[in-house]
Amino acid sequence: MAFGFKKTDFVYVNDSYDPEEKRWENEGEFLKADDPRLMVHYASYGVNYGNSIFEGAKAYLGKDSRIRLFRIEENGKRLARSAEGILMPSFPVPLFVEKIKELVVLNKGYIPDFEPDPNKRGSLYIRPLLVGEPGLGVARSSKPKFIAFVSPVGPYYATGFNPLHAMVIHHMVRAMPGGHGACKTGANYVMSMLATSHAKKHGCTEAIWLDGTQHKYIEELSACNFMCRIGNTLITPELSDTILPGITRNSILKLATERLGLKVEERSITLEEVLDSADETFGCGTAAVISPIGKISAYYGRTTKEISSGVGEISRKLYDLLTGIQWGVESDPYGWISILE
Numbered sequence: 498m499a500f501g502f503k504k505t506d507f508v509y510v511n512d513s514y515d516p517e518e519k520r521w522e523n524e525g526e527f528l529k530a531d532d533p534r535l536m537v538h539y540a541s542y543g544v545n546y547g548n549s550i551f552e553g554a555k556a557y558l559g560k561d562s563r564i565r566l567f568r569i570e571e572n573g574k575r576l577a578r579s580a581e582g583i584l585m586p587s588f589p590v591p592l593f594v595e596k597i598k599e600l601v602v603l604n605k606g607y608i609p610d611f612e613p614d615p616n617k618r619g620s621l622y623i624r625p626l627l628v629g630e631p632g633l634g635v636a637r638s639s640k641p642k643f644i645a646f647v648s649p650v651g652p653y654y655a656t657g658f659n660p661l662h663a664m665v666i667h668h669m670v671r672a673m674p675g676g677h678g679a680c681k682t683g684a685n686y687v688m689s690m691l692a693t694s695h696a697k698k699h700g701c702t703e704a705i706w707l708d709g710t711q712h713k714y715i716e717e718l719s720a721c722n723f724m725c726r727i728g729n730t731l732i733t734p735e736l737s738d739t740i741l742p743g744i745t746r747n748s749i750l751k752l753a754t755e756r757l758g759l760k761v762e763e764r765s766i767t768l769e770e771v772l773d774s775a776d777e778t779f780g781c782g783t784a785a786v787i788s789p790i791g792k793i794s795a796y797y798g799r800t801t802k803e804i805s806s807g808v809g810e811i812s813r814k815l816y817d818l819l820t821g822i823q824w825g826v827e828s829d830p831y832g833w834i835s836i837l838e
C-alpha cells in the first residue's frame with residue numbers, strides 16, 4: 498500500500514468558532530465524507546493566502562487487535578503552536594484528542610490489519626487541519642474551520658524501510674530565521690516542490706535542506722527530521738524557528754539514550770561533517786517513520802556519498818523499538834500510547 502488519499506466513511510468538522518466570544522461554540526459533527534458542508538470555500542483565506550495549518554498522526558491496529566494512537570496530545574499542542582504562528586484561533590487540545598479518537602473509531606474498518614513483518618504494516622493516517630474562512634484582503638483568519646479526516650496508508654517513501662537516495666539543496670531555502678519553519682503550515686510544503694523535482698532529476702527521492710543564511714548546516718528533509726549516527730552518538734539539528742519540532746524526533750532521542758545507551762546531541766551539524774563522518778543517516782517523522790538515507794548527493798550532483806548500502810544497525814533497532822511500541826509488540830514505558838478499543 499502506498500502513502501496516498503483514500504476516502505473513508507466519516508470526516509469530522511467544526512465550524513463553530515465565535516470570534517467575539519473567542520471560543521468554539523459546539524462539539525462539531527461527524528459527516529459522511531461527501532457531505533458538501535466539508536467543502537472549503539473558494540474565497541477561503543487558506544486557499545488564497547495560505548492561512549492553513551495541519552497535523553499528521555497515525556492509528557495502528559496492534560498485535561492484540563486493539564487500536565492505538567501515538568502521543569496524540571502532542572499533535573494537538575503543536576497545532577496550537579502553529580496557530581499562534583499565523584495568528585489563527587486554535588482548536589482546544591482536549592476536544593482535539595476526544596474528536597480524533599472518535600473519528601478513528603468511526604472509521605476503524607479502514608485501519609490496515611496487523612502484519613507480523615514490520616515492513617509490511619500499514620496504518621490509518623490522521624490529518625487534522627485548520628483552514629481560514631472566506632475573505633478578500635490579506636488578513637488573519639479569525640473564524641477558521643477545523644476538519645479532520647483519515648486515510649489508510651503504507652510507507653511514505655516508495656522505498657519503505659530501505660535506504661533512499663537524498664539530494665542536498667543548495668540553491669533554495671525552506672525556512673529562514675524569524676520565519677515559519679517551525680509551524681506546520683501548508684506554505685512550508687509547497688516550498689519543497691521545485692527542490693523535490695530538482696532531486697528527482699538527479700535520481701534522488703527527497704530533498705535535504707540546509708540553513709538559509711550560511712547554506713552550511715543540515716536542517717531537515719521536506720517531510721521529516723534529519724538524524725545521523727557518528728560512532729556511538731546520535732546527532733540531530735537542534736530545534737529552532739526553521740525546523741519542525743517532530744514528535745517522532747523527540748521520541749527517538751529518548752529511545753536512543755534510554756533504551757540503546759547512545760549519546761545524543763542536538764546541535765548544528767554541517768553537511769561536510771555528515772559526508773565525512775556519518776556512519777548512518779535517516780529521516781524520521783510520522784509518515785516517514787524511520788527512513789534510512791543510504792546515499793546523499795550534494796553540490797548539484799557533483800558529489801555522491803554512499804553512507805551505507807543497507808539499513809544501519811541503529812536505524813533498525815530504533816525502527817523496531819518505535820514501531821514495536823506503536824503496534825503493541827513492545828511495552829510502552831513512557832505512556833505514549835492511548836488505546837481506543
Ligand code: PLP
Pocket residue numbers: 553717718719720721722741742743744745746781782783784
Ligand atoms: N519535519 C517536517 C517538515 C515534517 O513534515 C514532519 C512531519 O510531520 C516532521 C519533521 C516530523 O514530525 P512528526 O515526527 O511529528 O511527524
Ligand code: COI
Pocket residue numbers: 552553554686719720721782783784785
Ligand atoms: C507527517 O509525517 O505526518 C507529515 O505531515 C508529513 C507530510 C508531508 C505527509
